[in-house]
Amino acid sequence: SAVISQKPSRDICQRGTSLTIQCQVDSQVTMMFWYRQQPGQSLTLIATANQGSEATYESGFVIDKFPISRPNLTFSTLTVSNMSPEDSSIYLCSVEGGDSYNEQFFGPGTRLTVL
Amino acid sequence: GENVEQHPSTLSVQEGDSAVIKCTYSDSASNYFPWYKQELGKRPQLIIDIRSNVGEKKDQRIAVTLNKTAKHFSLHITETQPEDSAVYFCAASRKGNEKLTFGTGTRLTIIP
Numbered sequence: 001s002a003v004i005s006q007k008p009s010r011d012i013c014q015r016g017t018s019l020t021i022q023c024q025v026d027s028q029v030t031m032m033f034w035y036r037q038q039p040g041q042s043l044t045l046i047a048t049a050n051q052g053s054e055a056t057y058e059s060g061f062v063i064d065k066f067p068i069s070r071p072n073l074t075f076s077t078l079t080v081s082n083m084s085p086e087d088s089s090i091y092l093c094s095v096e097g098g099d100s101y102n103e104q105f106f107g108p109g110t111r112l113t114v115l
Numbered sequence: 116g117e118n119v120e121q122h123p124s125t126l127s128v129q130e131g132d133s134a135v136i137k138c139t140y141s142d143s144a145s146n147y148f149p150w151y152k153q154e155l156g157k158r159p160q161l162i163i164d165i166r167s168n169v170g171e172k173k174d175q176r177i178a179v180t181l182n183k184t185a186k187h188f189s190l191h192i193t194e195t196q197p198e199d200s201a202v203y204f205c206a207a208s209r210k211g212n213e214k215l216t217f218g219t220g221t222r223l224t225i226i227p
Contacts, residue, residue, distance in 0.1 A: 042220050102208055104213075106160075
């Protein structure tokens with residue numbers, strides 16, 4: 001499976017500010033996904049990012065709050081804008097990989113705390 | 116959209132015994148069902164998956180069963196060991212719409 005890295009691994013931010021999270025993959029992938037995992041909760045898909053097109057957002061998530069870039073087949077960024085304490089979560093990127101379709105592998109995550 | 120329910124939310128098992136976690140899904144078009152293991156502070160790790168063209172898949176001590184008619188699938192861990200302690204998530208997706216919908220998770224504790 002692909003090797004996936006994320007930066008930063010963790011951050012503590014003040015409310016009202018923005019943070020950009022980077023996801024880097026060691027091989028070219030068509031689809032990249034961004035998930036949120038609130039403390040003690042399951043994973044919720046924020047958006048799907050395909051290279052060369054606008055990200056597709058899930059219900060409850062909007063581009064103004066979570067802008068995404070996908071400049072090439074190995075890299076994506078997620079920005080959490082105008083943060084509030086409710087945005088404190090782990091943010092994970094994932095990519096398709098493996099031997100066949102649908103298999104997804106996760107990056108190590110970014111632990112965000114908003115004060 | 117897809118809805119995945121997972122039970123139980125917590126499970127404690129004596130070391131050496133078996134553990135079973137169950138999930139149900141709502142979208143009859145779903146055809147891919149992975150299971151992830153997440154240890155504390157770590158990323159979710161894919162441990163086994165099953166597609167709708169098979170009813171059962173096994174990998175050493177781990178097995179997954181799928182009942183398409185009833186729209187439920189289960190994870191079976193035999194001869195449990197302390198390192199099996201983690202949170203387990205089931206998920207579902209369908210070809211052509213690869214996004215995963217996750218269950219709520221099961222915290223499995225293996226009692227030595």
